[in-house]
Amino acid sequence: MLTPFLAIVRKDLQLFFTDRRAVILTFAVPIAIASFMGSVLSGTGRQVQRARVTVAIADEDGSTISRSIVAGVQKDDSLTVTMATAADARERVRKGVTSVALIIPPGFGAGAGRSFFRPDAPARPQLGVLYDPSRSAEVGMVRGLFTEHAMQAVGQEMFTGATGRQTLEEALNGLDASSLEPERKQRLRTMLNDILQFQQTASAAEPAPARGVFSMPYTVNEEAVTARANVAYNAYAHSMAGMAIQFLLFAMANHGIEILLERQRGLWKRLRSAPVSRYVILAGKAASGTIISLSSLLVSFAFAIVVLGVRIEGSVIGFAAVCLACSLMAATLGVLVAALANSPATARGLTTFGILMMVMLGGAWVPMFLFPSWLQNVTLVVPVRWAVDGLDAMTWRGVGLSGAVAPTLVLLGFAVVFGAVALSRFRWEEA
Amino acid sequence: MLEIRGLRKAFGSVVAVDDVSFTIAPGQILAVLGPNGAGKTTTVSMISGLFPPDAGEIRIDGQVSRSDTDPIKRRIGLVPQDLALYDELTAQDNLNFFGALHNLTGSALDHAMAAALTLVGLGDRMRDRVKTFSGGMKRRLNLAAGLLHDPDILLLDEPTVGVDPQSRNAIFDNLEQLKDRGKALLYTTHYMEEAERLADRLVVIDRGTVVANDTLEGLYARVPKPAGGGRVTLESVFLSLTGKSLRD
Numbered sequence: 138m139l140t141p142f143l144a145i146v147r148k149d150l151q152l153f154f155t156d157r158r159a160v161i162l163t164f165a166v167p168i169a170i171a172s173f174m175g176s177v178l179s180g181t182g183r184q185v186q187r188a189r190v191t192v193a194i195a196d197e198d199g200s201t202i203s204r205s206i207v208a209g210v211q212k213d214d215s216l217t218v219t220m221a222t223a224a225d226a227r228e229r230v231r232k233g234v235t236s237v238a239l240i241i242p243p244g245f246g247a248g249a250g251r252s253f254f255r256p257d258a259p260a261r262p263q264l265g266v267l268y269d270p271s272r273s274a275e276v277g278m279v280r281g282l283f284t285e286h287a288m289q290a291v292g293q294e295m296f297t298g299a300t301g302r303q304t305l306e307e308a309l310n311g312l313d314a315s316s317l318e319p320e321r322k323q324r325l326r327t328m329l330n331d332i333l334q335f336q337q338t339a340s341a342a343e344p345a346p347a348r349g350v351f352s353m354p355y356t357v358n359e360e361a362v363t364a365r366a367n368v369a370y371n372a373y374a375h376s377m378a379g380m381a382i383q384f385l386l387f388a389m390a391n392h393g394i395e396i397l398l399e400r401q402r403g404l405w406k407r408l409r410s411a412p413v414s415r416y417v418i419l420a421g422k423a424a425s426g427t428i429i430s431l432s433s434l435l436v437s438f439a440f441a442i443v444v445l446g447v448r449i450e451g452s453v454i455g456f457a458a459v460c461l462a463c464s465l466m467a468a469t470l471g472v473l474v475a476a477l478a479n480s481p482a483t484a485r486g487l488t489t490f491g492i493l494m495m496v497m498l499g500g501a502w503v504p505m506f507l508f509p510s511w512l513q514n515v516t517l518v519v520p521v522r523w524a525v526d527g528l529d530a531m532t533w534r535g536v537g538l539s540g541a542v543a544p545t546l547v548l549l550g551f552a553v554v555f556g557a558v559a560l561s562r563f564r565w566e567e568a
Numbered sequence: 569m570l571e572i573r574g575l576r577k578a579f580g581s582v583v584a585v586d587d588v589s590f591t592i593a594p595g596q597i598l599a600v601l602g603p604n605g606a607g608k609t610t611t612v613s614m615i616s617g618l619f620p621p622d623a624g625e626i627r628i629d630g631q632v633s634r635s636d637t638d639p640i641k642r643r644i645g646l647v648p649q650d651l652a653l654y655d656e657l658t659a660q661d662n663l664n665f666f667g668a669l670h671n672l673t674g675s676a677l678d679h680a681m682a683a684a685l686t687l688v689g690l691g692d693r694m695r696d697r698v699k700t701f702s703g704g705m706k707r708r709l710n711l712a713a714g715l716l717h718d719p720d721i722l723l724l725d726e727p728t729v730g731v732d733p734q735s736r737n738a739i740f741d742n743l744e745q746l747k748d749r750g751k752a753l754l755y756t757t758h759y760m761e762e763a764e765r766l767a768d769r770l771v772v773i774d775r776g777t778v779v780a781n782d783t784l785e786g787l788y789a790r791v792p793k794p795a796g797g798g799r800v801t802l803e804s805v806f807l808s809l810t811g812k813s814l815r816d
Contacts, residue, residue: 138637144668148654148661155656403650407713410616411669412641566619 141413145421146428152395153429163388163433168440171380175373175445189217190275193226193238195265200246202294207241209286216282223265230267237279240265249291250304296336305333364450364535371533373445378528379501381437382463382521383492385430389467390488392426393474397481415565419472423556426468427461434460438532451531455541459527462548466520469555476559495521520551569594569752570615570721574624577610584610586776588624592721592752592769597743599767600756603810607776608756609649612725615754616646628721642670645719649726649756651706652713655699659690659709662698663716670717684712687742704735711742721752728762740766760802770802774810 153159194210196203211218221229226238241264248262264283268276295301309329312322363370399405408418438460441447449456478484496502498512499521508516516522527544530536575588585607592598602608614621617633625632633640653662663684667677685691688708698706711727724743728736743766747753757763763770763784770787772780780787788800791808 140671140673141669144665148657148665151661152654152656403648403652404654406613406616406618406648406650407646407652407666408669409618409636410641410644410646411666412637412639412671413669414635414637 138414138417141411142417142421142424145418146425149392149395149422149425150428153392153425159388159391162391163384163429164436167377167380167384167433167437171373171377171437171441172445174376174380175371189215190237190279191217191219191235192279193219193221193229193235195221195223195226195238195240197223197243198241198245200244201298201300202246202249202290203241205290205294206283206286209290210239210283213282213286216279227267230269233269236269236275238265238267239279239283240267246291246294246300247304249287250295250300251307253291253295253304296332302333302336305329305336309333363533368448368450368533368535371445371447373441374447374532375525375529377437377441377445377447378525378532379496379499381434382467382499382524382528383496383501385433385464385467386470386492386495386521387488388433389426389430389471390474390484390492391471392422392429392468393471393478393488394481394484396422396472396475397478397484401481409565415563416560419556419560419563422472422475423465423468426471427464430464430467431460434464447532449532450535452536452538452541453531455536455538455545456528456531458541458545459524459531459548462545462552463520463524463527465552466524466548466555469552469559470520472559472563473555476563495519498522499525501525520548523547523551569629570754571627571630572611572615572624573627575611575614575621575626576623577607577614577619577621583776585614585621585773588773588776588778590771590778590781592754594720594750594752595747596768597747597753597755597766599763599770600754600773601758601760601763601770601806602756602773604758606773606810608773609725610776611773612646612723612754612756616644616723617641642717643720645714645717645722647711647714647722647724647727649729651710653698653706653709656697658695658697659685659701659712660694662709663694663713666713667716672717680716680718684715687715687745688712689738702735704731704738707731707735708739708742711739715746719751721754722746724753724755726756726758728757728759736762760806764802772806772809779809780805 192210194207196207207218207220210216219229219235221238223240226235226240229235230238242262245262245264248260252261266276266280268279295304309326312326312329315322317325396405399408438447438456442449474484474488478487498508498516498519500516501521523544527541527548530540530544534540570592572591573589575585576583577585588607588611590598600608600611613619615626617636628640628643631640654665657665660681663681664677667673667680672680681694682691685694688711690705690709690712693701693705698709701709707727707730711724714722714724728739731739740762743753743755755763755766767784769783770780771778772787780790782790784802787802787805791800791805793800794804
């Protein structure tokens with residue numbers, strides 16, 4: 138049985154490599170797209186300009202505080218700020234020109250100052266936030282950055298500025314009418330008097346707001362966690378994993394479609410009329426698919442290593458195991474396509490949709506944290522996720538061999554299931 | 569050599585073949601004639617092991633094929649109606665593959681390939697890709713692929729569809745040589761003149777059943793001679809057996 142088996146494998150490889158389009162699709166396209174994605178998403182450890190979120194701001198207040206907030210936001214290197222009227226800002230978001238618009242209403246600065254020292258303030262100023270619902274992830278980031286700049290501006294003005302003095306005096310005058318308990322009211326009065334006294338001293342020494350006395354109580358040290366402290370994140374590693382897997386799945390779906398075409402062209406009759414077991418035929422198909430898939434993965438990563446500086450920071454054996462298991466999974470998926478589809482046209486439609494869904498849910502295109510939690514749980518049954526996780530673990534995450542065990546076993550499990558279903562559902566009879 | 573007894577096959581509620589029986593001896597060409605959808609290809613498919621019959625049996629020298637891998641299958645060569653070839657591969661690569669399916673390797677495969685290609689007149693084109701071949705050359709290569717493992721019984725399912733008279737004539741010569749070598753040939757066709765030239769015996773199938781199993785002379789004797797002294801043709805016999813209604 139070895140001769141027919143090897144013949145099937147050799148013939149499939151010959152056919153694959155004579156099809157220039159299939160070779161380009163399997164080897165060159167993933168490299169090109171992964172290189173592009175990697176370069177867009179991040180550099181290879183070098184300092185690159187950070188992606189900025191575009192924000193339109195309408196400052197309808199024009200107070201010292203609002204101007205100070207706007208100045209801080211404009212200096213933020215995570216944001217690109219455009220000043221606009223409220224109507225213009227809304228229109229920009231509606232048309233998708235900017236993803237977020239902030240409307241600072243009249244009286245915002247004074248109201249924010251009053252609320253700063255009045256936990257029982259009757260009405261707090263309301264910041265208007267308009268956002269593009271298709272880019273909702275950016276809203277949280279803008280809100281956080283705005284809060285940082287607002288706290289600094291309000292705090293600085295309250296401790297050193299004219300608005301702050303006036304607000305403190307108003308707060309002290311209004312304290313008697315406050316609903317606070319007497320003891321808390323007395324403590325607050327003492328604190329406000331101390332601040333007022335401090336502010337008068339600071340104002341006399343140095344005109345406000347030349348030097349702030351209030352700032353964020355902490356600074357942030359951002360660190361990308363990679364294999365080791367001195368190893369920079371290489372975005373090409375992740376993009377190469379995603380793209381290579383996507384295109385080898387497409388190649389293997391095409392491998393399955395080839396089986397259907399062989400059936401249509403009468404080649405299957407010749408194959409089935411020979412004294413060859415059906416297991417050998419399907420095993421031969423799976424083996425040739427595995428060889429093509431594995432070649433595709435290894436060529437993609439060889440390119441990434443030589444040209445893009447990707448390194449296998451984890452276990453080389455683990456990397457090889459994940460690649461092999463992934464290739465087996467993809468090859469058996471191809472055979473499954475041939476078993477389940479009635480015609481090449483049906484198979485093409487279904488596999489294009491199915492593979493794009495798997496790739497998306499596997500996190501190759503879109504970060505999985507954007508998915509709702511139920512969908513994140515669903516991705517556990519998507520083989521692409523395990524493949525990407527396994528390759529990430531062995532490359533830039535630098536996890537040891539143990540990190541390859543679960544992805545390898547799960548991918549092999551998928552291969553067994555795909556193979557078993559294909560074997561049980563394969564249409565052997567030829568009319 | 570090949571003995572078919574009471575073959576039956578149904579696809580759902582459609583009975584494709586019902587109680588078909590015939591035999592073929594070594595050195596004999598049996599032509600199987602029938603309108604479209606008569607059950608010729610289904611019969612050939614069952615004999616070549618593509619699917620099992622619902623009833624009846626197929627014996628080769630008294631033996632029945634028991635499984636996909638039964639060595640007895642090597643005694644049968646199939647030349648399908650479709651051009652079952654890989655267009656992107658060379659003639660040699662195609663034959664390498666089909667030979668390996670029958671466990672032919674090394675010099676045995678080389679000799680078999682050379683003999684088959686020589687027989688069909690393609691020895692000088694073995695390194696060319698099949699997609700560069702004419703329709704007639706592909707038909708001849710299709711025949712060579714079925715002969716590669718030197719089967720005793722050759723099943724030819726409409727092997728001359730779409731070829732020019734020269735290629736058809738070449739194929740006839742090939743089949744006559746094979747007959748002379750003692751091969752048993754089962755030949756399905758719509759072309760009456762082919763059956764008249766080649767067949768030692770003819771089986772006419774209509775609507776899945778055998779309506780005649782006879783020699784050419786025996787079939788001619790079944791219809792009266794035309795008025796005016798004309799000759800009885802196989803086509804007139806065929807139409808008298810199967811009727812003139814369209815079957816498509």
